[in-house]
Amino acid sequence: MSNVPVNKTIPDLAQEVRKRKDGLVALRRDFHRHPELGHEERRTAGIIAERLHAAGLELRTGVGGTGVVGILRGDKPGRVAAWRADIDALPLTETLALPFISEIPGKMHACGHDGHTAIAIAMAETLAAHRSELPGTAVFLFQPAEEVLGGAESMIKEGALENPHVETVLGLHLTTLFPAGHVAVKAGPSMASADFFDVVVRGKGGHGAFPHLSIDPITVAAHIVIGLQDLVSREVAAQETAVMTVGQIEGGTKHNIIPETAVLHGSIRAFKQPVRDQLVERLGSFASRIAQAYRAEARVQILNGSGCPAVVNPADWAGHVHDLAVDEVGAGCVPEAEAIMGSDDMSLFLKERPGCYFWVGAAPADKEPMPHHHPGFEMDERGLEVGLRMGLRTMLYALQKRDRE
Numbered sequence: 549m550s551n552v553p554v555n556k557t558i559p560d561l562a563q564e565v566r567k568r569k570d571g572l573v574a575l576r577r578d579f580h581r582h583p584e585l586g587h588e589e590r591r592t593a594g595i596i597a598e599r600l601h602a603a604g605l606e607l608r609t610g611v612g613g614t615g616v617v618g619i620l621r622g623d624k625p626g627r628v629a630a631w632r633a634d635i636d637a638l639p640l641t642e643t644l645a646l647p648f649i650s651e652i653p654g655k656m657h658a659c660g661h662d663g664h665t666a667i668a669i670a671m672a673e674t675l676a677a678h679r680s681e682l683p684g685t686a687v688f689l690f691q692p693a694e695e696v697l698g699g700a701e702s703m704i705k706e707g708a709l710e711n712p713h714v715e716t717v718l719g720l721h722l723t724t725l726f727p728a729g730h731v732a733v734k735a736g737p738s739m740a741s742a743d744f745f746d747v748v749v750r751g752k753g754g755h756g757a758f759p760h761l762s763i764d765p766i767t768v769a770a771h772i773v774i775g776l777q778d779l780v781s782r783e784v785a786a787q788e789t790a791v792m793t794v795g796q797i798e799g800g801t802k803h804n805i806i807p808e809t810a811v812l813h814g815s816i817r818a819f820k821q822p823v824r825d826q827l828v829e830r831l832g833s834f835a836s837r838i839a840q841a842y843r844a845e846a847r848v849q850i851l852n853g854s855g856c857p858a859v860v861n862p863a864d865w866a867g868h869v870h871d872l873a874v875d876e877v878g879a880g881c882v883p884e885a886e887a888i889m890g891s892d893d894m895s896l897f898l899k900e901r902p903g904c905y906f907w908v909g910a911a912p913a914d915k916e917p918m919p920h921h922h923p924g925f926e927m928d929e930r931g932l933e934v935g936l937r938m939g940l941r942t943m944l945y946a947l948q949k950r951d952r953e
């Protein structure tokens with residue numbers, strides 16, 4: 549350490565953050581009480597637009613559906629850097645007993661996106677308050693529908709990274725993998741790709757007592773489910789990582805009836821594009837040939853638009869964020885991050901532009917953390933403040949970055 553530049557734009561960043569801390573928590577709790585699912589984030593988008601407008605940002609609303617882009621042009625020369633925050637919730641009914649739990653049964657912020665939204669708004673407001681000193685142009689991308697992996701693609705298609713032309717994209721995910729106060733970043737693949745598939749097995753229905761007069765799609769589906777694991781263990785190189793999961797099986801109506809069809813719904817995860825391509829491609833012929841062996845037919849459909857590539861952090865940007873994190877929270881609070889098999893369509897922004905997606909700890913201090921997407925998911929809100937600090941540090945760095953660095 550380190551070539552971390554001294555932050556001159558906001559000399560007393562810690563004080564700025566302290567000033568906004570309570571407002572940040574209140575804003576997160578408001579989003580938490582009013583969760584909205586992907587593509588339906590109208591209230592959330594309305595609040596974002598209102599706050600950004602009041603802070604003096606240029607606004608584009610309805611980008612890729614319910615997305616919002618806020619543009620803050622600083623008075624000093626500099627680069628164009630974007631900060632991405634996802635804003636959607638999940639179809640879960642919250643089981644926590646907190647004063648600010650979800651007011652909508654069946655919908656819940658169980659991944660921390662309420663925190664991401666609040667942090668990004670607070671970042672925009674903080675930088676807007678220092679506009680006369682701000683170098684370059686900060687772009688805020690409030691992305692809908694991350695949980696269904698659709699929002700990033702539609703925002704990019706609708707030009708979210710142009711006018712102004714964004715050079716770098718940064719973002720964070722709050723996580724209960726680490727305690728509040730910790731920041732982690734991984735160079736290279738850090739989250740897996742995701743592809744979702746359906747396999748429709750067609751046989752010939754009939755009486756359960758006379759299987760020889762039928763073609764049983766249930767048996768075929770069972771062989772396909774087991775066989776998929778062999779695709780991973782026998783065809784993917786041992787040093788690579790991949791997961792194939794069938795999460796849902798549909799077929800049949802009664803104990804003694806052989807149905808016409810059975811349907812599998814599953815997903816494929818991998819860290820490297822060739823591994824992803826290999827499994828996606830193999831699935832089709834593998835399933836159909838197993839079916840053929842049993843005289844049935846299997847059709848595989850990869851659900852277009854529902855997947856995304858792996859999140860890959862370029863080594864230089866992961867290094868910059870790591871150095872900034874060490875400077876901001878101390879080396880002891882920057883644990884080594886492992887790649888995880890979860891997916892995030894931030895990967896699509898990072899395919900378009902260099903940048904970094906990093907972790908900010910928010911595990912509750914006094915209890916066993918619940919995993920993300922659990923109805924009892926809870927965060928230590930002290931992580932929000934760390935997220936705000938790291939968001940500001942990394943954005944200021946990107947806005948001032950010179951090529952030789």
Ligand SMILES: [Zn+2]
Nearest residue numbers: 659695920921
């Ligand atoms: Zn999630």
Ligand SMILES: [Zn+2]
Nearest residue numbers: 659660661721
């Ligand atoms: Zn998430």
